[in-house]
Amino acid sequence: MSPRSVAIVGATGAVGRDLLHVLAARGFPVGRLRLFASVRSAGERLPFRGEAHAVEALGPGSFRGVELAWFVAGAAVSREWAPIAVAAGTVVVDNSSAFRLDPEVPLVVPEVNPAALRGHRGLVANPNCSTILLVLALWPLHVAAGLRAVVVSTYQAVSGAGGRAMQELRDGLAAAQRGEVLAPQVLPQPIAGNVFPQVFDFQPDGTTREEDKLLHETRRILDLPELRVEATCVRVPVERCHSEAVTVSLERALSVAAARELLARAPGLTLCDDPARQHYPMPIVMAGCDLVAVGRLRESRVFAPGLTFWLTGDQLRKGASLNAVQLAELL
Amino acid sequence: MSPRSVAIVGATGAVGRDLLHVLAARGFPVGRLRLFASVRSAGERLPFRGEAHAVEALGPGSFRGVELAWFVAGAAVSREWAPIAVAAGTVVVDNSSAFRLDPEVPLVVPEVNPAALRGHRGLVANPNCSTILLVLALWPLHVAAGLRAVVVSTYQAVSGAGGRAMQELRDGLAAAQRGEVLAPQVLPQPIAGNVFPQVFDFQPDGTTREEDKLLHETRRILDLPELRVEATCVRVPVERCHSEAVTVSLERALSVAAARELLARAPGLTLCDDPARQHYPMPIVMAGCDLVAVGRLRESRVFAPGLTFWLTGDQLRKGASLNAVQLAELL
Numbered sequence: 001m002s003p004r005s006v007a008i009v010g011a012t013g014a015v016g017r018d019l020l021h022v023l024a025a026r027g028f029p030v031g032r033l034r035l036f037a038s039v040r041s042a043g044e045r046l047p048f049r050g051e052a053h054a055v056e057a058l059g060p061g062s063f064r065g066v067e068l069a070w071f072v073a074g075a076a077v078s079r080e081w082a083p084i085a086v087a088a089g090t091v092v093v094d095n096s097s098a099f100r101l102d103p104e105v106p107l108v109v110p111e112v113n114p115a116a117l118r119g120h121r122g123l124v125a126n127p128n129c130s131t132i133l134l135v136l137a138l139w140p141l142h143v144a145a146g147l148r149a150v151v152v153s154t155y156q157a158v159s160g161a162g163g164r165a166m167q168e169l170r171d172g173l174a175a176a177q178r179g180e181v182l183a184p185q186v187l188p189q190p191i192a193g194n195v196f197p198q199v200f201d202f203q204p205d206g207t208t209r210e211e212d213k214l215l216h217e218t219r220r221i222l223d224l225p226e227l228r229v230e231a232t233c234v235r236v237p238v239e240r241c242h243s244e245a246v247t248v249s250l251e252r253a254l255s256v257a258a259a260r261e262l263l264a265r266a267p268g269l270t271l272c273d274d275p276a277r278q279h280y281p282m283p284i285v286m287a288g289c290d291l292v293a294v295g296r297l298r299e300s301r302v303f304a305p306g307l308t309f310w311l312t313g314d315q316l317r318k319g320a321s322l323n324a325v326q327l328a329e330l331l
Numbered sequence: 332m333s334p335r336s337v338a339i340v341g342a343t344g345a346v347g348r349d350l351l352h353v354l355a356a357r358g359f360p361v362g363r364l365r366l367f368a369s370v371r372s373a374g375e376r377l378p379f380r381g382e383a384h385a386v387e388a389l390g391p392g393s394f395r396g397v398e399l400a401w402f403v404a405g406a407a408v409s410r411e412w413a414p415i416a417v418a419a420g421t422v423v424v425d426n427s428s429a430f431r432l433d434p435e436v437p438l439v440v441p442e443v444n445p446a447a448l449r450g451h452r453g454l455v456a457n458p459n460c461s462t463i464l465l466v467l468a469l470w471p472l473h474v475a476a477g478l479r480a481v482v483v484s485t486y487q488a489v490s491g492a493g494g495r496a497m498q499e500l501r502d503g504l505a506a507a508q509r510g511e512v513l514a515p516q517v518l519p520q521p522i523a524g525n526v527f528p529q530v531f532d533f534q535p536d537g538t539t540r541e542e543d544k545l546l547h548e549t550r551r552i553l554d555l556p557e558l559r560v561e562a563t564c565v566r567v568p569v570e571r572c573h574s575e576a577v578t579v580s581l582e583r584a585l586s587v588a589a590a591r592e593l594l595a596r597a598p599g600l601t602l603c604d605d606p607a608r609q610h611y612p613m614p615i616v617m618a619g620c621d622l623v624a625v626g627r628l629r630e631s632r633v634f635a636p637g638l639t640f641w642l643t644g645d646q647l648r649k650g651a652s653l654n655a656v657q658l659a660e661l662l
Contacts, residue, residue, distance in 0.1 A: 149633045153484030153576040155526045155565065173504055181615070188609050195486045195567055195574055196613040197627050197641045202606040206587075206629040215632065230633040232576035232641060234486065236526055237568050243526055245484040245563035249633075256537075275533040278519050282527040284512070296528050298537040301546065302480045302561040302580075310528045310563060 003031030006328075007066045007090070009081060010073025011035035011055055012044055014163035015095060019070055019321040020048050028325060034066060037073070063088035068331070070324050071095060086122040093327045095126040095320055097209075100217055107220050110326040111268040112139045116221075117330055124327055127221060128213040129319030130154050130199075130233065130242050135221050136292050136318075137246065137311050140266040141259060142222060145305065146251025149228040152214060155236045155243040156199055157283065159316050161187055166239055173237070191237050199233040208233055241283035242319060243312040249303035256297055259307055263294050268318065273297050281312035289314055290322055334362030337659075338397045338421070340412060341404025342366035342386055343375055345494035346426060350401055350652040351379050359656060365397060368404070394419035399662070401655050402426060417453040424658045426457040426651055428540075431548055438551050441657040442599040443470045447552075448661055455658055458552060459544040460650030461485050461530075461564065461573050466552050467623050467649075468577065468642050471597040472590060473553060476636065477582025480559040483545060483575050487530055487564060488614065490571040490647050492518055497570055504568070522568050530564040539564055572614035573650060574643040580634035587628055590638055594625050599649065604628050612643035620645055621653055 006028075010016045016037075023030055035046055035055045045052040056062070058077075063069065063085040071078045071085075071094040078098040085092050099105040106116040107125045112135050117124060127135070138147060158165040165186045172192030175182040181190050189196045199210035214231035218224075264271040272281045273295035281293035292313035300306030313319055341347045347368075354361055366377055366386045376383040387393070389408075394400065394416040402409045402416075402425045409429040416423050430436040437447040438456045443466050448455060458466070469478060489496040496517045503523030506513040512521050520527045530541035545562035549555075595602040603612045604626035612624035623644035631637030644650055 151482045151578055151633055153563070155486070155567070174508060177505060177508060189613060190615055193569055194613055194615045195569060197574075197576070197611055198606075198609060202609075206606050206627065208606075228633045230578055230631055230639060232484070232578075232627070232639065234574075234576065234641075236486070238524055238526060243528075243565075245528070245565065247482055247561055247563075275529075275537050275539075278529060278533075280528055282520060282525055284521055284525045296537070296563070300561055302482055302559045308561060308563065310565075 003029045004067045005032040005065055006030055007034040007036060007063065007069040009036045009058065009069060009071045009077065011046055012037040012041040013072060014159055014166060014316055015072040015320045017046070018316040019072060019324060020046060022317070022321045022325045024049055026325060028329070034062070036062060063090045066090045068328055072320070082123060091331055092123045093126060093324050094123060095324055097128065097213065099123060100125045100127060101220065107217060108327055109135055109221055109323060110330055111136060113221055113223065114330055124331070126320065126324045126327060127217045128210070129160055129315035130156060130210065130244065131214055131217040131221070132319050132323050133242055133292050133311060133313040133315070134214065134244060134246065135218055136266070136268045137263065137294050137309065138218070138222065138248065140262040141248060141250065141254065141307065144262055145254035147222070147224060147227060148249040148251055151230045151247045153245045154231065154233045156233060157238040157240045157242055157315055158187065158191060158235065159240040160199065160242065169237060169239060187235065191235060193237065195234055195236050197232060197234045199235055238283045240314055240316050241286045241312055242315045243281065243283065243310065245310055247300050247302065247308045248306055250305045250307065253305040254307065256299055256307065260297055268292060269294055271295065281310060283312055286312045286314055288317065290317055292318055334360045335398045336363040336396055337361055338365040338367060338394065338400040340367045340389065340400060340402045340408060342377055343368040343372040344403060345490055345497060345647055346403040346651045348377070349647040350403060350655060351377060353648070353652045353656045355380055357656060365393070367393060394421045397421045399659055403651070413454060422662055423454045424457055424655050425454060426655055428459065428544065430454060431456045431458060432551065438548060439658055440466055440552055440654060441661055442467060444552050444554065445661055455662070457651065457655045457658060458548045459541070460491055460646035461487060461541065461575065462545055462548040462552070463650050463654050464573055464623050464642060464644040464646070465545065465575060465577065466549055467599045468594065468625050468640065469549070469553065469579065471593040472579060472581065472585065472638065475593055476585035478553070478555060478558060479580040479582055481549070482561045482578045485562065485564045486567045486574040488569040488571045488573055488646055489518065489522060489566065491530065491573065500568060500570060518566065522566060524568065526565055526567050528563060528565045530566055569614045571645055571647050572617045572643055573646045574612065574614065574641065576641055578631050578633065578639045579637055581636045581638065584636040585638065587630055587638065591628055599623060600625055602626065612641060614643055617643045617645055619648065621648055623649055
């Protein structure tokens with residue numbers, strides 16, 4: 001692939017910084033690199049391959065000559081600026097929720113539904129982080145035995161709420177050392193020494209947006225529009241890496257041994273499942289890893305046939321930046 | 332009730348200390364108080380109603396004249412010493428797992444199955460902490476609509492592993508402030524900045540003992556020997572208070588509004604369910620509370636009919652010491 005003129009919109013955020021890391025690590029053919037962020041961050045410099053690159057504020061002509069842009073600045077910025085970029089001829093990989101349920105916009109995890117990229121119209125959507133981790137594990141099980149229903153409880157790191165939430169956790173833990181409780185600014189509740197069942201806003205029906213994403217995005221990516229997905233999304237005092245406790249109801253019997261083999265071979269996954277040696281996925285091991293780890297695989301006690309398992313993946317990496325770069329590689 | 336001669340075996344542990352607090356707070360008629368612990372702790376003094384009480388090591392004559400004893404020192408101590416106490420005429424409330432599945436020993440949550448205490452033979456068992464919290468919420472739903480199956484993921488505080496685990500969390504968080512990872516001594520993994528799907532030991536089939544307790548103890552307490560209970564038990568960096576994400580399959584339809592009313596009226600529970608105001612149960616609010624809080628109540632997306640909810644309770648309090656004192660009050 002010849003070097004491309006690329007841009008990152010939201011470069012100074014947690015995902016933007018990780019994206020730069022992934023681009024360098026994977027040897028992505030970056031030609032000209034433009035970094036965009038809010039006016040507040042303009043003028044900052046971010047390192048890439050040993051050089052400092054200035055961060056610019058977005059403007060009407062920003063996308064002239066840019067072949068490919070990653071949008072990692074949130075839904076409002078994407079809704080405003082992604083159409084402008086596409087109109088300028090830029091192919092946009094959007095990490096926000098803005099276009100994920102738009103039937104005209106492919107929603108893709110490269111290991112699962114790469115064919116959905118065909119016929120894109122200049123804009124492709126990167127799924128929600130907890131959804132990416134989940135569908136990587138669901139897909140091989142679905143292919144082998146047919147998914148009927150999914151119950152998932154998440155243990156989500158603060159990185160999912162961005163770099164400022166990561167700092168809020170650090171500040172909260174430091175305050176706890178002094179016996180103080182830090183009033184939250186970014187997260188809805190104090191996170192140090194706490195867990196709470198709210199990831200992003202509530203909908204009128206009492207579910208959160210994150211729980212809805214796990215339902216609707218999973219249906220789209222797996223092309224199972226009727227799939228039942230019950231999600232409870234919970235924030236935990238972990239800096240990066242989401243974990244998920246998952247139970248699936250299957251159409252056809254699938255032994256634990258067979259499922260273990262399938263998951264061990266599946267792209268994007270690593271099997272970490274040796275309870276006797278206390279080996280199972282967990283955040284302190286998986287931070288910074290490209291793969292999603294699956295373990296604690298066992299027969300379901302509620303669904304027959306069914307399986308239960310546990311997974312952990314770095315939500316900044318495979319949950320966001322890595323998947324976004326893989327999409328660009330496929331495009 | 333006239334003052335009783337009582338004893339606490341394991342008085343210096345996290346549950347033992349909380350038990351003293353609950354006895355004083357509830358005005359339990361304590362006459363003579365004997366405190367027992369390991370030889371290592373003998374000679375320590377613990378305050379109760381403004382007086383310091385010396386901790387003794389257990390010996391053959393320890394239970395002479397003791398009418399009632401709480402055992403909160405773990406299964407090995409209970410297996411060895413509870414029969415000795417019963418033989419000496421002491422009624423034993425055992426907080427360990429030693430006798431919980433013994434058909435001769437009542438396993439009781441006072442709000443749920445108090446009648447099971449009838450005909451006890453001097454020994455009654457206090458259920459596992461995460462089970463007590465769960466059955467308090469399951470019981471009113473079962474009475475109204477019939478339980479078919481339960482899927483539960485836990486978010487368990489380190490207090491469930493005792494006072495030394497609580498210290499290990501504090502030390503781990505302090506070490507993390509210095510950029511260090513503390514090697515675990517009590518818990519199986521580092522807990523600061525981490526979550527891991529292991530609460531107590533693994534069984535040969537890949538489930539943990541805690542997950543098995545949630546199945547077998549729930550069946551016994553609810554008198555539903557065929558109930559399907561799928562549990563994934565996870566340790567989180569929280570000092571006290573377990574939380575649980577619960578989905579239930581029901582025999583008969585039960586609206587969210589009706590379930591909310593039932594749970595609000597149920598003994599031992601408090602409803603904390605106003606998502607629009609971001610009110611839901613969480614550890615930093617529930618620590619030290621006698622009640623178990625239930626919230627995030629909604630229709631299940633997987634089971635029809637079915638409900639999904641979230642609960643938080645202080646595992647040292649209702650999950651252990653309070654339930655044990657309530658049992659003694661009933662006896």
